Amino acid sequence: MKVTKFGGxxxxxxxQLKKVLAIVTGDSSRRFVVVSAPGKRNNKDKKVTxxxxxxxxxxxxxxxxxxxxxxxxxxxxxxxxxxxxxxxxEQVFYTELQQLQENYxxxxxxxxDRFLATxxxxxxxxxxxxxxxxxxxxxxxxxxxxxxIVSDEPQNARILEQSYEKIYQWRxxxxxxxxxxxxxxxxxxxxxxxxxxxxxxxxxIVAAGLKAELYENxxxxxxxxxxxxxxxxxxxxxxxxxxxxxxxLTYAGFTVFHDEALMxxxxxxxxxxxxxxxxxxxxxxxxxxxxxxxNRNEVVGVAxxxxxxxxxxxxxxxxxxxxxVRRILQILESFHIGFEHxxxxxxxxxxxxxxxxxxxxxxxxxxxQIEEKIQPDQLSIEHGLSVVALVGxxxxxxxxxxxxxxxxxxxxxxxxxxxSQGADERSIIFAIRSEQERLAVRSLYYTFFD
Amino acid sequence: MKVTKFGGxxxxxxxQLKKVLAIVTGDSSRRFVVVSAPGKRNNKDKKVTxxxxxxxxxxxxxxxxxxxxxxxxxxxxxxxxxxxxxxxxEQVFYTELQQLQENYxxxxxxxxDRFLATxxxxxxxxxxxxxxxxxxxxxxxxxxxxxxIVSDEPQNARILEQSYEKIYQWRxxxxxxxxxxxxxxxxxxxxxxxxxxxxxxxxxIVAAGLKAELYENxxxxxxxxxxxxxxxxxxxxxxxxxxxxxxxLTYAGFTVFHDEALMxxxxxxxxxxxxxxxxxxxxxxxxxxxxxxxNRNEVVGVAxxxxxxxxxxxxxxxxxxxxxVRRILQILESFHIGFEHxxxxxxxxxxxxxxxxxxxxxxxxxxxQIEEKIQPDQLSIEHGLSVVALVGxxxxxxxxxxxxxxxxxxxxxxxxxxxSQGADERSIIFAIRSEQERLAVRSLYYTFFD
Numbered sequence: 001m002k003v004t005k006f007g008g009x010x011x012x013x014x015x016q017l018k019k020v021l022a023i024v025t026g027d028s029s030r031r032f033v034v035v036s037a038p039g040k041r042n043n044k045d046k047k048v049t050x051x052x053x054x055x056x057x058x059x060x061x062x063x064x065x066x067x068x069x070x071x072x073x074x075x076x077x078x079x080x081x082x083x084x085x086x087x088x089x090e091q092v093f094y095t096e097l098q099q100l101q102e103n104y105x106x107x108x109x110x111x112x113d114r115f116l117a118t119x120x121x122x123x124x125x126x127x128x129x130x131x132x133x134x135x136x137x138x139x140x141x142x143x144x145x146x147x148x149i150v151s152d153e154p155q156n157a158r159i160l161e162q163s164y165e166k167i168y169q170w171r172x173x174x175x176x177x178x179x180x181x182x183x184x185x186x187x188x189x190x191x192x193x194x195x196x197x198x199x200x201x202x203x204x205i206v207a208a209g210l211k212a213e214l215y216e217n218x219x220x221x222x223x224x225x226x227x228x229x230x231x232x233x234x235x236x237x238x239x240x241x242x243x244x245x246x247x248x249l250t251y252a253g254f255t256v257f258h259d260e261a262l263m264x265x266x267x268x269x270x271x272x273x274x275x276x277x278x279x280x281x282x283x284x285x286x287x288x289x290x291x292x293x294x295n296r297n298e299v300v301g302v303a304x305x306x307x308x309x310x311x312x313x314x315x316x317x318x319x320x321x322x323x324x325v326r327r328i329l330q331i332l333e334s335f336h337i338g339f340e341h342x343x344x345x346x347x348x349x350x351x352x353x354x355x356x357x358x359x360x361x362x363x364x365x366x367x368x369q370i371e372e373k374i375q376p377d378q379l380s381i382e383h384g385l386s387v388v389a390l391v392g393x394x395x396x397x398x399x400x401x402x403x404x405x406x407x408x409x410x411x412x413x414x415x416x417x418x419x420s421q422g423a424d425e426r427s428i429i430f431a432i433r434s435e436q437e438r439l440a441v442r443s444l445y446y447t448f449f450d
Numbered sequence: 451m452k453v454t455k456f457g458g459x460x461x462x463x464x465x466q467l468k469k470v471l472a473i474v475t476g477d478s479s480r481r482f483v484v485v486s487a488p489g490k491r492n493n494k495d496k497k498v499t500x501x502x503x504x505x506x507x508x509x510x511x512x513x514x515x516x517x518x519x520x521x522x523x524x525x526x527x528x529x530x531x532x533x534x535x536x537x538x539x540e541q542v543f544y545t546e547l548q549q550l551q552e553n554y555x556x557x558x559x560x561x562x563d564r565f566l567a568t569x570x571x572x573x574x575x576x577x578x579x580x581x582x583x584x585x586x587x588x589x590x591x592x593x594x595x596x597x598x599i600v601s602d603e604p605q606n607a608r609i610l611e612q613s614y615e616k617i618y619q620w621r622x623x624x625x626x627x628x629x630x631x632x633x634x635x636x637x638x639x640x641x642x643x644x645x646x647x648x649x650x651x652x653x654x655i656v657a658a659g660l661k662a663e664l665y666e667n668x669x670x671x672x673x674x675x676x677x678x679x680x681x682x683x684x685x686x687x688x689x690x691x692x693x694x695x696x697x698x699l700t701y702a703g704f705t706v707f708h709d710e711a712l713m714x715x716x717x718x719x720x721x722x723x724x725x726x727x728x729x730x731x732x733x734x735x736x737x738x739x740x741x742x743x744x745n746r747n748e749v750v751g752v753a754x755x756x757x758x759x760x761x762x763x764x765x766x767x768x769x770x771x772x773x774x775v776r777r778i779l780q781i782l783e784s785f786h787i788g789f790e791h792x793x794x795x796x797x798x799x800x801x802x803x804x805x806x807x808x809x810x811x812x813x814x815x816x817x818x819q820i821e822e823k824i825q826p827d828q829l830s831i832e833h834g835l836s837v838v839a840l841v842g843x844x845x846x847x848x849x850x851x852x853x854x855x856x857x858x859x860x861x862x863x864x865x866x867x868x869x870s871q872g873a874d875e876r877s878i879i880f881a882i883r884s885e886q887e888r889l890a891v892r893s894l895y896y897t898f899f900d
Contacts, residue, residue: 247796316713337772342775342792344791347694407853407856421795422868425866429794429795
């Protein structure tokens with residue numbers, strides 16, 4: 001039995017929803033369907049969720065709301081019309097939005113969550129109605145009924161363990177259940193939305209709870225690519241990847257989905273597949289804990305991200321002075337700054353940070369404190385760095401990869417500001433000047449692919 | 451004006467002392483001579499300092515001392531005889547040793563220092579007498595008279611800043627001053643010996659105080675080699691090195707001298723040269739802050755050292771959890787353990803430590819605490835690692851070096867457990883299995899030398 005999730009663009013129009021219907025009915029093991037709110041149909045279009053935020057603001061500031069409400073309902077009824085279920089839904093949806101508005105209370109911490117969740121919630125009802133109309137034995141199910149119980153953190157809810165066995169009870173449902181993504185209910189019955197990953201996390205949770213054989217994540221791309229199309233024309237699709245590889249790839253620049261959203265499935269060892277609603281024949285990217293016989297590349301991908309900076313601290317006998325690095329990190333921590341990497345020489349250490357953590361004020365204060373509390377012989381900060389990660393569990397078996405990658409970068413005169421490769425040898429991480437990011441990604445990609 | 455220091459083997463016998471005399475009188479700018487205690491004349495021989503420790507223990511445990519005292523004095527008188535100054539010195543030296551014994555007080559914290567320092571102190575008197583007898587205008591000077599004022603830490607004294615201007619007063623002495631190395635006096639006039647580097651540090655301090663043009667460090671090797679003769683037959687001599695390069699080389703395995711001993715000279719920007727008493731024609735190794743025109747190798751040396759281990763800690767979202775690494779270091783610190791390197795992947799970090807910090811008990815307790823306080827998804831320790839450092843300031847200019855070195859290691863199937871290269875790019879550090887240390891050093895050496 002499979003849990004199948006469809007993203008916003010897969011349910012943005014009647015045409016898309018027909019593809020979804022074909023996909024679901026095309027495999028009898030697809031019995032649990034999680035849907036996002038309708039996304040953009042084209043570049044100029046608005047996501048329903050954004051319309052709901054607009055609606056929310058209008059309510060908060062007591063502005064006119066008829067038009068935005070009509071716009072929201074129309075997004076659904078246009079789809080409904082094609083499936084001949086517009087009549088039965090139109091009034092229901094208007095009523096739901098009116099109640100949202102009437103029940104709004106400025107001091108209610110859950111108010112925004114309810115507005116946001118409505119996009120998915122109405123869509124699940126729409127999809128269920130369309131499927132039924134098409135003769136599929138299906139129904140909408142509310143996350144509360146399904147058993148998605150979350151922490152009491154508006155817009156930042158986390159799943160509670162107890163949810164899983166509740167969800168498991170639905171395992172043998174004879175109807176196909178249509179589940180709205182993106183939200184759950186607290187123990188006290190309050191609606192709370194998840195922080196990141198929206199509907200992806202709901203799908204992941206449901207798959208884990210049901211102990212599904214597979215969690216299918218349908219998007220509008222064929223899967224995860226071995227490099228960003230931003231730098232590589234028509235990059236290779238990753239057919240098989242491990243959870244760890246996906247983690248490391250998404251860490252640096254891969255944004256197909258939010259990898260944290262997949263954690264519930266990962267932890268329950270449920271295989272995940274990323275597929276394309278618009279090209280379901282494409283095998284997509286299968287993600288598992290590990291692979292035995294499949295013949296996989298040693299390197300599965302090259303990821304990169306900019307917006308890093310590096311602080312270099314030199315101090316004589318730095319490595320003999322127990323506690324000095326801990327004190328440096330303590331200073332960072334006092335600014336709530338975590339670091340990404342910390343390669344070290346003999347008397348010096350480089351700390352690679354995300355640029356976004358540093359305003360000019362914070363930077364000045366941070367450097368001042370390091371100067372005062374650490375009294376380094378040398379202290380400098382370099383902005384405009386990018387991190388490039390070469391990722392692949394197979395690298396462990398082949399010492400040559402580090403050599404090949406550094407050679408490739410050297411041939412293009414990419415100046416390595418930092419290299420970090422830890423004992424697990426699942427990735428090699430390079431810090432370089434951002435101007436050279438494109439060059440670095442391309443030279444690494446063409447060294448290990450085609 | 452130069453400060454010239456001679457190590458133990460350079461003053462171990464009359465034959466050696468004649469070489470020293472020739473060296474000192476061969477250059478009129480050599481006006482300050484620092485001497486160690488007589489070292490071994492052959493493999494079976496004992497260092498005078500070791501005889502003094504034997505003497506000290508005999509006194510402490512109230513054992514018979516005549517024989518060891520005779521043995522010590524004989525080491526000096528044998529040399530003195532050749533220079534016809536045995537008569538004048540023999541009784542003086544006996545008296546000094548007797549007084550040491552008579553003044554011994556079990557509760558005196560400086561007692562051992564006085565015994566230890568006697569080796570250098572008598573030797574400086576011997577050398578001065580021999581030089582005078584040979585017609586050189588010279589005299590022995592006691593560190594107190596010279597102005598070497600140290601912190602009140604028996605066997606672990608550090609030089610006090612005020613010493614330097616006192617020493618500077620001697621700059622224009624018309625006599626060649628013979629200075630015993632290894633000790634100074636506290637503000638209260640107590641004799642204290644230095645912790646490490648013995649006489650090297652005295653020479654370094656005197657050179658800094660006098661603002662000498664050069665500090666000559668005469669040993670029994672031609673200088674510093676680009677790799678350990680333990681692994682490389684007849685390795686290249688390093689003709690020019692910067693202070694930083696020497697630091698990084700000595701860090702990992704180079705034991706010609708203790709680099710900390712050279713810090714006073716380094717800080718005063720006094721050039722240091724390492725030369726061979728037995729082969730003074732050899733140009734030796736010149737160490738300066740930096741070099742302009744000299745044509746130097748980009749890589750000056752390959753150093754290595756074993757006895758490392760690596761702790762690898764994996765935890766999902768490790769790099770987003772501000773403070774987690776600081777907490778890991780805090781645990782290490784609670785065991786007074788510093789770390790050497792800390793390369794990191796995405797969700798994992800490897801900590802490279804000196805094996806000597808870990809007894810089995812400490813290791814067990816350390817791992818237990820990391821397990822409890824950090825709750826990692828993965829935690830492991832690997833013993834039997836070596837660190838190999840490729841060092842050279844010129845590496846900064848040539849990206850290719852990282853590639854060439856990793857390629858060389860890959861060709862020999864050296865498995866890299868860790869790579870660390872910081873922003874200063876003065877060295878690349880590899881952690882490998884100790885079984886492969888020899889292989890790694892050789893493959894790197896033959897990649898960058900001859």
